[in-house]
Amino acid sequence: MAATHTDRTYEQELKDLRDKLLAMGGKVEAAIAASVRAITERDGELALRVKASDAEVNRLEVEIDGACRRLLALRQPAASDLRFITTALKIVTDLERMGDLAVNISDRAIDLAQAPPLRPLHDLSSLADLVEVQLKKALDAFVERDPAKAEEVMKGDDLVDALYLKLFNELLQLMMEDSRAIRRATAIMFSAKHLERFGDHAINLAEMVVYMVRGTDVRHPRSRVIAK
Numbered sequence: 001m002a003a004t005h006t007d008r009t010y011e012q013e014l015k016d017l018r019d020k021l022l023a024m025g026g027k028v029e030a031a032i033a034a035s036v037r038a039i040t041e042r043d044g045e046l047a048l049r050v051k052a053s054d055a056e057v058n059r060l061e062v063e064i065d066g067a068c069r070r071l072l073a074l075r076q077p078a079a080s081d082l083r084f085i086t087t088a089l090k091i092v093t094d095l096e097r098m099g100d101l102a103v104n105i106s107d108r109a110i111d112l113a114q115a116p117p118l119r120p121l122h123d124l125s126s127l128a129d130l131v132e133v134q135l136k137k138a139l140d141a142f143v144e145r146d147p148a149k150a151e152e153v154m155k156g157d158d159l160v161d162a163l164y165l166k167l168f169n170e171l172l173q174l175m176m177e178d179s180r181a182i183r184r185a186t187a188i189m190f191s192a193k194h195l196e197r198f199g200d201h202a203i204n205l206a207e208m209v210v211y212m213v214r215g216t217d218v219r220h221p222r223s224r225v226i227a228k
Contacts, residue, residue: 010075013067013071013075014071014081014084016067017064017067017068017071017085017088018088018143020060020063020064020067021064021088021091021092021095021139021142022139022143023060024057024060024061024064024092024095025095025135025139027053027056027057027060027099028057028095028098028099028102028135029132029135029136030053031050031053031054031057031099031102031103032098032101032102032105032128032131032132032135032195032198033128033132034046034049034050034102034106035047035050035102035103035105035106035109036105036124036125036128036191036195038050038105038106038109038110038113039105039108039109039112039124039188039191040124040125042109042112042113042117043109043113044109044110044113044114046109047106047107047109047110047113048106048110050102050103050105050106051103051106051107054099054100054102054103057095057096057099058096058099060092061092061093061095061096064088064092065089065092068085068086068088068089068092069089071085072085072086080212083211083212083213083215084212087142087208087209087211087212090204090208091142091205091208094201094204094205095201095205097201098135098198098201101194101195101197101198101201104190104191104194105191105194105195108187108188108190108191109191111187112184112187112188115183115184116184118174118181118184118185118188119174123163123166123167123170124167124188124191124192124195126163127160127163127164127167127192127195127196128195130156130159130160130163130199131160131195131196131198131199131202133156134153134156134157134160134199134202134203135198135201135202135205137149137150137152137153137156137202137206138150138153138202138203138205138206138209139205141153141205141206141209142205142208142209142212145209145212145213146209146213147209147210147213147214149209150205150206150207150209150210150213151206151210153202153203153205153206154203154206154207154218157199157200157203160196160199161196161199164192164193164195164196164199167189167192168189168192171185171186171188171189171192172189
């Protein structure tokens, strides 16, 4: 009976860890959406709320990190559980950095809200929508232990990069046409770059899911080819 009780407690601890990761991912997803909305709607108050919400993301990072370390020290997991916990340790770092990117975009939003508006740039919202989908797919792949879904995320990075480049060129053209727009266009350009980096972190999550399920490290394939 004691062993069964211990097993049930251990399974609950793993479930709690998974739930906290999903909660953190949800908060990060909401933060990136709100930060871009703060830019497009020129809403400085919303940007301030995003900045304030980062404290909760940071709190969850500390909690998840502590839970992982306790499981490693006290449960001494093996095989797939070990890969799950070590993957969670890495995922939480990427999620925290994604939260920081939302804060950076919010800082730009506060600045832009106090300046005259630029012409609508719908591609910024489209880029935000795309990276949010990438994050959601990566988290779903993690929960479902689905490497095929993770690979879909990895393939989607080309679209993120293409949309970022299109927006970058639009902003560059805008600055060439009107020097008065340079400061504002640069702020949006930085925001777009933050979104592109957000997409890169989603790729990191997807790669870690593949490792967790298959035990195969798919990071930096070009480096491995060179090493051979």
